[in-house]
Amino acid sequence: MRRGALTTxxxxxxxxxxxxxxxxxxxxxKQTPDIIRTPPEWIPWPxxxxxxxxVLLSSSRTAxxxxxxxxxxIVSVGATLIVVFVSAMAAYPLARMRFAGRDLIFGLLIxxxxxxxxxxxxxxxxxxxxxxxxxxxxxxIVPEAAMTFAFGVFLLRQFFLTMPxxxxxxxxxxxxxxxxxxxxxxxxLSQPVLGAxxxxxxxxxxxxxxxxxxxxxxxxxxxxxxxxxxxxGAYSAESYGPIMAxxxxxxxxxxxxxxxxxxxxxxxxxxxxLKG
Amino acid sequence: xRRRGALTPxxxxxPGLLLFGVFRLYPLLDGLRLSxxxxxxxxxxxxxxxxxxxxxxxxxxxxxxxxxxxxxYTLASTLPILAIPLALALALHRGVRLTTLLRGAxxxxxxxxxxxxxxxxxxxLDPVIGPFSYYLRALGIPVRPWLADPATAMWAIxxxxxxxxxxxxxxxxxxxxxxxxxxxxxxAALDGAGGWTSFWAITLPLLRPVLLFVFVTxxxxxxxxxxxxxILTQGGPGDATRTVVQHLYETAFQNFFHFGSASAxxxxxxxxxxxxxxLQFRLLRGxxxx
Numbered sequence: 001m002r003r004g005a006l007t008t009x010x011x012x013x014x015x016x017x018x019x020x021x022x023x024x025x026x027x028x029x030k031q032t033p034d035i036i037r038t039p040p041e042w043i044p045w046p047x048x049x050x051x052x053x054x055v056l057l058s059s060s061r062t063a064x065x066x067x068x069x070x071x072x073x074i075v076s077v078g079a080t081l082i083v084v085f086v087s088a089m090a091a092y093p094l095a096r097m098r099f100a101g102r103d104l105i106f107g108l109l110i111x112x113x114x115x116x117x118x119x120x121x122x123x124x125x126x127x128x129x130x131x132x133x134x135x136x137x138x139x140x141i142v143p144e145a146a147m148t149f150a151f152g153v154f155l156l157r158q159f160f161l162t163m164p165x166x167x168x169x170x171x172x173x174x175x176x177x178x179x180x181x182x183x184x185x186x187x188x189l190s191q192p193v194l195g196a197x198x199x200x201x202x203x204x205x206x207x208x209x210x211x212x213x214x215x216x217x218x219x220x221x222x223x224x225x226x227x228x229x230x231x232x233g234a235y236s237a238e239s240y241g242p243i244m245a246x247x248x249x250x251x252x253x254x255x256x257x258x259x260x261x262x263x264x265x266x267x268x269x270x271x272x273x274l275k276g
Numbered sequence: 277x278r279r280r281g282a283l284t285p286x287x288x289x290x291p292g293l294l295l296f297g298v299f300r301l302y303p304l305l306d307g308l309r310l311s312x313x314x315x316x317x318x319x320x321x322x323x324x325x326x327x328x329x330x331x332x333x334x335x336x337x338x339x340x341x342x343x344x345x346x347x348x349y350t351l352a353s354t355l356p357i358l359a360i361p362l363a364l365a366l367a368l369h370r371g372v373r374l375t376t377l378l379r380g381a382x383x384x385x386x387x388x389x390x391x392x393x394x395x396x397x398x399x400x401l402d403p404v405i406g407p408f409s410y411y412l413r414a415l416g417i418p419v420r421p422w423l424a425d426p427a428t429a430m431w432a433i434x435x436x437x438x439x440x441x442x443x444x445x446x447x448x449x450x451x452x453x454x455x456x457x458x459x460x461x462x463x464a465a466l467d468g469a470g471g472w473t474s475f476w477a478i479t480l481p482l483l484r485p486v487l488l489f490v491f492v493t494x495x496x497x498x499x500x501x502x503x504x505x506x507i508l509t510q511g512g513p514g515d516a517t518r519t520v521v522q523h524l525y526e527t528a529f530q531n532f533f534h535f536g537s538a539s540a541x542x543x544x545x546x547x548x549x550x551x552x553x554x555l556q557f558r559l560l561r562g563x564x565x566x
Contacts, residue, residue, distance in 0.1 A: 013364075014381035020396050020439065023382065023407060027399065039414075060353060061558040082295075090292030093285035105289065112300055116500045116549060118521045119542040122528050122535050146299035178284050197412035208388035209503045210521075214529050225391040229507060232395060235430045240399065244282060247392045254387040262380055 021251070022177025028052070028244035035240050041226040051245035062221055065246040072206055073253075074137055074222055079144040080203040084198050086145070088190070092182055094153065095160035096168075106157070109150040112141035117147060119209060125214055135218040143215070152197050159193040160186065199257055206254060224250045282472045310422040317533035329540035339541065341515040342523040345430065349519065350498035353434045357385055357486065361442045365449035368481070379450065383443035390440070394507025398423070398437040424507050426516035428510050433517060440504075441497075445490050452486030453479070499549050520545050 022042075026034055028051055029044035055065035093099065094106050108259050124143055125134075133139030167189065171181045187194070209225040216222055222230070228250060315322040325532045333339050368375050385393060400408045403421040413419050425444035454471060456479065464474045480487075494553055502521040505511060511526070512517030520541065 003372065006367060010364075010367055010372055010378050012373070013332060014378050017439070018381055018384065021388075022396055023394050023400060024392075029514070033410070033510055036405045038410050043457055086292045087296060089288045093288045097285040097288075099285040102285070105293070108301075108499035113298070114496070114550065114553060115300065115304055116496070116546060118500045118502065118524060119546045120303040120307060122298065122538050122542065124299065124308070125528075126315075126535070127299070127303055128307065142295070143299050148294050149295055150300070153292065178288075203387065209390055209506075210525075212507075214525075225389045228389075229391045232398070232507060243395060245397065247395050247439070248460065250392050251388050255384070257389050258380070262376065276316070 008245075024244050027240060028248045030241065032241055038169045051241035052249070055242045055246050055249070063220060063229045065066050065224070065242075065249060067175065067220060068222050068224045069134065069249060071137075072223040072225075072250075075140045076202050076205040076210075077186050078137065078141040079148070080198050080201040081147045082141065082145040082168045083152050083201040084194055086195065087149055087197065088156055088187065089182070090149075091153045091156035091160055091187060095157045097178075105152075109153050112150045113154070121210065124211070126216055133215075135221045139215050139220075141205075141222065143211055144202075144208060147208075147211075151233060152201065152255055155197055156190070156193060163189060192233060195261065199261060202257070203254060306537045307542055309533055311537075311543050313536045315526070315535040315539075317535060318546040322536070323398060325536065328380050330544075332537060333540055333544065338515060338518065338538075339520075339523060342518045342520045343434050345515070346499060346501065346519045349430060349434065350495060352430070353437060353498060354491070354494060356434065357441065357445065360438060361445035361490075362449055362487075363444070364446050365453060366475075369450060369453040376384070381449065382446050383431055385440050385442075388440070390503030391507055393436060393440045394504055395430070397439070398508055401432055416484060426513050429509050429513060429517045430530040433501075433508055436504050436508065437501070440484075442495075445494075448490060449483070449486060452483050456482045488556075492553060495552060496549055497554070499545060499552075 023040075026042060026044045029047045029049070030041075031046060031048050031050070034041065034044070057066060058067075090109075128139050130133055133142075156165070161188070167185050168181050171185050176184065176263065186231060207225065208223075209229065212223045212226050213229070218228060219227075224246075228243070228246050231239065231246065312321045312324060313327060314325050314328075321501045322452050368378055372378065388396075400406050401422045403409050403419055403424075405451050409419040409422075420428055422428045460478050461474055462484075464478060469477065502525065505517050505519050505522045506525070509517045511522045524538050524545070526532075527534055527541065
């Protein structure tokens with residue numbers, strides 16, 4: 001009885017919690033004159049997909065969202081691939097081999113988790129400019145990957161340490177070199193944690209705002225958060241619809257990932273969060 | 277052959293260390309160097325100016341306001357950020373059906389970018405046509421232009437942030453709660469301890485490392501708050517919500533293009549964060565040792 005009551009209260013709270021997001025979705029489906037009507041109407045009727053059409057396909061000033069979506073996808077996938085592979089390569093010897101400087105390197109990486117992104121903002125801009133990478137994909141991908149790399153090493157090393165050594169030993173007896181063992185034995189056994197790291201890295205890159213805000217000054221190269229933020233300047237009754245459509249679209253990829261991999265995300269938070 | 281084996285770990289580490297060294301470590305140190313120069317955006321030549329940038333920060337009233345605003349935000353947001361997810365986690369941990377669904381609902385905002393979150397609340401808090409103000413008005417509560425009023429703007433930013441991140445901390449707390457052995461509660465119940473007693477005597481002490489993690493993560497994040505401010509208020513009204521990173525961004529990339537003094541701000545911020553983290557670890561570690 002008490003259990004049912006608490007569940008009801010929590011369900012009501014959860015609905016309330018999701019209301020702001022629901023309001024964005026509802027607004028994005030309304031026809032422009034209905035958007036600013038009060039009292040607030042929670043059922044978008046007559047509904048329209050016109051705002052989505054506008055931001056994705058038309059050539060108006062609010063229409064950079066389609067292109068920005070593509071840019072965000074390229075940058076996030078690129079950064080995720082680099083983070084997962086490079087972190088795994090670095091974490092493997094840190095977990096499994098003995099060599100001079102190991103503890104120093106690991107300590108440096110862990111210490112770097114405390115470096116705020118805002119602190120390296122200006123020098124990173126200077127560096128990226130010198131490389132000629134401003135407003136390029138590599139200028140977004142590589143720094144994004146560098147931001148998540150140390151966390152990736154930390155997470156994967158933790159996992160590699162708990163992996164039984166027998167399979168690696170067996171492969172070694174069969175004559176496999178360290179590189180083959182890494183590719184054929186270690187990586188396949190680590191799929192769950194690699195998945196958790198991939199989600200984490202994808203989320204960081206997809207949602208990052210501060211770095212692309214300064215590293216990109218060509219509208220064609222804006223990722224989604226920057227393109228959306230600049231629409232804010234155009235806030236007016238006519239642009240609420242497109243802005244909310246853009247906001248809803250920007251939430252879509254992670255919503256899908258989240259629905260598919262709910263458990264894995266939670267596990268990732270658990271692994272990464274608590275052992276710090 | 278033997279040499280090749282000895283090199284193996286370094287070959288594995290090479291790509292990562294290159295990435296880390298060039299895009300993390302080098303910029304950190306280069307920022308320190310820039311903070312002693314008068315470097316500007318687009319000026320190829322610049323000179324060493326010693327501590328001039330740091331001395332200027334002592335007179336920069338806007339920087340002082342931004343430090344104060346950041347401190348205020350950090351202080352005012354800490355209790356809600358610690359308590360609200362904890363309360364939700366306790367409710368979800370025990371005696372609730374549909375835990376996965378509910379946890380997912382609270383976690384969802386954390387999957388959004390700060391820009392999407394900011395735009396959502398900008399739209400909700402609109403004093404004229406936003407539903408938040410409409411329903412308050414319907415309840416007879418006086419409505420203000422929340423984001424344009426210096427008395428409420430920072431609180432609106434805090435509300436936005438709580439909505440954004442609470443689900444993440446909820447999941448962290450839940451993981452911590454699952455690690456507390458059930459037998460402890462059973463033993464306490466046998467001894468006649470009620471819900472509150474076991475919360476104070478078992479849950480809270482055993483959750484201390486998790487609370488510490490949430491506390492430290494939140495404080496370090498708070499010192500760097502930027503996106504919410506940028507979207508919701510741009511630092512206004514006046515200087516009421518201008519935080520350190522917002523001011524740093526404006527100094528380097530919006531108004532003055534002054535890389536030297538922005539770098540000095542960055543290092544002051546870094547020093548504050550490092551100092552605070554060390555202090556916290558010392559204080560709280562002292563407590564946990566029995």
